[in-house]
């Protein structure tokens with residue numbers, strides 16, 4: 001418990017921001033205090049502090065700005081992308097700020113709040129049948145870009161993805177742990193941009209830090225050892241045979257992305273630990289209810305793996321766990337199963353403990 005003898009004060013950020021995009025990154029790394037961590041110290045990097053609420057804000061701004069720098073994206077040109085949500089929300093923010101129309105393709109199995117958020121930010125959301133999985137929404141985005149001459153953001157193949165994690169996410173970890181012990185970094189993968197970007201920097205500058213990668217227990221694409229079929233542009237040509245639908249939205253599409261392949265080919269991870277969706281949901285609930293840290297299912301899953309790492313790690317180990325987004329994005333998903341709208345028996349009892357303003 002910290003000493004609590006006077007009111008908290010703050011000093012401002014010491015600058016005025018010229019636009020919302022300049023607020024991306026520099027997310028806080030926060031220590032876990034109440035949840036038992038088996039003799040380790042666990043920190044989480046809370047990506048919900050990004051302006052559109054997830055780690056994908058970083059990728060979104062860099063995809064657009066790298067394309068502006070190269071001339072691949074022309075002023076006013078429409079941007080199109082297949083995304084399960086966070087990339088779409090990030091792109092919608094960036095495109096709104098910079099004045100590009102955005103079209104997102106998305107399987108209808110993803111949470112409805114994500115669609116509405118993107119539409120709120122001015123994007124068009126084109127739903128694709130869930131039976132066609134991630135591959136179907138990807139094919140739709142490619143087809144639309146070819147048919148209309150739109151700029152395809154290509155988060156699963158573009159160099160702009162891992163580059164921004166190398167230039168920002170990894171640099172923040174290096175700076176915040178400067179002079180401090182860091183034994184493990186734990187992350188999952190969607191595109192693989194986070195792990196590939198972190199791997200480039202940590203392998204060179206903090207080789208003693210072990211990188212732990214995780215994937216859903218029922219969709220162990222890397223764990224299966226089965227290579228991904230690709231075409232000459234590095235894009236997948238078929239759904240991966242080890243894929244099964246899983247509840248960890250934003251993780252593990254039904255193919256091994258080219259961006260992730262870099263981490264596999266360069267051995268950017270020291271261990272691969274699968275996690276069941278139910279354990280990830282419990283991890284997110286524990287973070288919310290015992291630490292006051294609100295994250296999504298992928299953050300809860302990464303945290304559950306960090307706890308597993310802590311169980312076998314040497315006493316006193318320091319572990320950093322990536323939390324990609326906020327739990328608020330999951331109101332209509334299994335994360336909120338058991339979180340009731342109506343009063344339960346204990347709440348009714350509290351209500352009845354005084355005679356005022358009672359429900360019928």
Ligand code: PMP
Nearest residue numbers: 086189190191192194250298324
């Ligand atoms: N969790 C969530 C909720 C995500 O949206 C994503 C990105 N799709 C990830 C994790 C994985 O990040 P990356 O794409 O960098 O591997």
